[in-house]
Amino acid sequence: MASSLPTTMKAAVLDKAGPPEAFQLKSVPVPPLTRGHVVIALDYASVGIWDVKQRTGEWGVVKPGTILGADGSGIVVAVAPNVTRLRVGERVYSYSYESGFYAEYISVAADRVERVPDQLNQQIAGAMPCVALTAHSGVQALKMTPGQTLLVFGATGGVGSFAVWLAAHESDVKVIGTARADAFDYLRALGGEPATDSSEGFDAVLATANGETLPPLVSRAKTRAAVAYPNGVEPEPKFDGHPSVPFDGKMTRGAFESLNKAIGDRTIPLRVEEFPFDDIVDAHRRIDRGHVEGKIVLRIR
Ligand SMILES: NC(=O)c1ccc[n+]([C@@H]2O[C@H](COP(=O)([O-])OP(=O)(O)OC[C@H]3O[C@@H](n4cnc5c(N)ncnc54)[C@H](OP(=O)(O)O)[C@@H]3O)[C@@H](O)[C@H]2O)c1
Incomplete structure (x- = not known):
């Protein structure tokens, strides 16, 4: 028709x-x-x-x-x-x-x-669509439980914004994120808190980028905390002692339905x-x- x-x-x-x-x-x-x-x-x-x-x-x-x-x-x-x-x-x-x-x-x-x-x-x-489905795939791959802490590295870009928002709102996870200082308010609006020098004990890491400030943060994650990243992040964030979880944004009908369920009736800042x-x-x-x-x-x- x-x-x-x-x-x-x-x-x-x-x-x-x-x-x-x-x-x-x-x-x-x-x-x-x-x-x-x-x-x-x-x-x-x-x-x-x-x-x-x-x-x-x-x-x-x-x-x-x-x-x-x-x-x-x-x-x-x-x-x-x-x-x-x-x-x-x-x-x-x-x-x-x-x-x-x-x-x-x-x-x-x-x-x-x-x-x-x-x-x-x-x-x-x-x-x-792309960044939300990608973030949703990443948060789901980490299989976190309510009350755990997730570090999102690159928390205010496209995938990062949705990783923070979905983890905080759908998974009831405490989210710590890295961002430039002028984006801290935006990070807080998404449901995350800026990482500080004393942030530690992350149960998992989701990296939307890689850079020199990532290794010191991963070293403050819990033993064997998984490090997830969307394929395309370069160089691949791989760390001894931390399982790597590379992922792609799923674009199937089921993934869209699951994303809409996660969003529910909330608006997204x-x-x-x-x-x-x-x-x-x-x-x-x-x-x-x-x-x-x-x-x-x-x-x-
Ligand atoms: N496989 C898939 O299905 C899939 C789908 C979508 C995206 N991706 C990949 O996922 C990655 C993120 O995509 P995106 O759309 O979210 O990109 P984006 O909007 O550019 O976000 C990247 C974030 O990382 C931060 N960042 C970049 N370099 C950094 C560094 N050296 N140190 C600290 N923070 C840094 C940026 O912060 P600043 O503002 O400070 O620069 C920004 O917040 C890309 O590599 C993309 O190719 C893969």
Whole structure:
């Protein structure tokens, strides 16, 4: 079932790897609806550091006509006949590594799409799918029990924000986080406390980055406390005597359902920097400068 779709759309297209200025806004065909898929009219697309790695060619050759963007939010405008779970008009968010969210429309496998919890707006919903699913996978992998203490290293970035918030609110875990001093208020709003020189006795560590201040903190964790990190963190945070728990953000239907259950009816104090779609170059210049608290999004419409 489909509402009437245009034949062309605006998309941010890369014809080769390069700096932010490599993006060109172009008119391209709206992707066709295929079996098992839905077409979403996007409201927001998230801008992630994985997009930067693709843009610069770090993850391989950029083919002409590439449209980046792995997650976002929008409204379902077409549903393949064999998809019964989603309907035209529903407010959804989606994460799919097939890419293509830097565009007005995307055709995406229905299993990579979930309804947005009623209390969350489209901006937050568009910012969160990849980082929230990744943080949820990491917190679940650590199998912590209420009252334990988790150290989140890099606690105010994308994955870190959700790791802090989910651990504190869903798992009832005490969260200590590392952040720049000007982000301490944000860290507290998420449910964490800044790490200090006397912080110790962590039951587990979740590292969203690696740097020279991580080893001294891990040395103050409990014996055999696990160190979890999303694949992509470099160098891999490995420590003698501490089990490594590398993880990926699960993007299955079950993972989305589990995330929505964890969120429940809560709102999320995620910090979001918004850029109009036409300012895609500025959005990528911003992420290149680093130190983003929370997430960057493109407002597609
Ligand atoms: N495998 C997966 O499924 C998956 C999915 C998503 C992300 N990832 C990976 O997960 C990692 C985090 O992603 P993200 O989107 O959360 O990135 P992000 O928003 O850039 O967050 C990284 C955080 O780490 C901090 N940080 C960076 N370098 C640091 C250092 N040397 N010392 C202390 N803190 C440091 C940053 O703080 P500052 O503000 O001070 O810079 C920031 O808070 C990336 O490596 C990404 O590729 C993997």
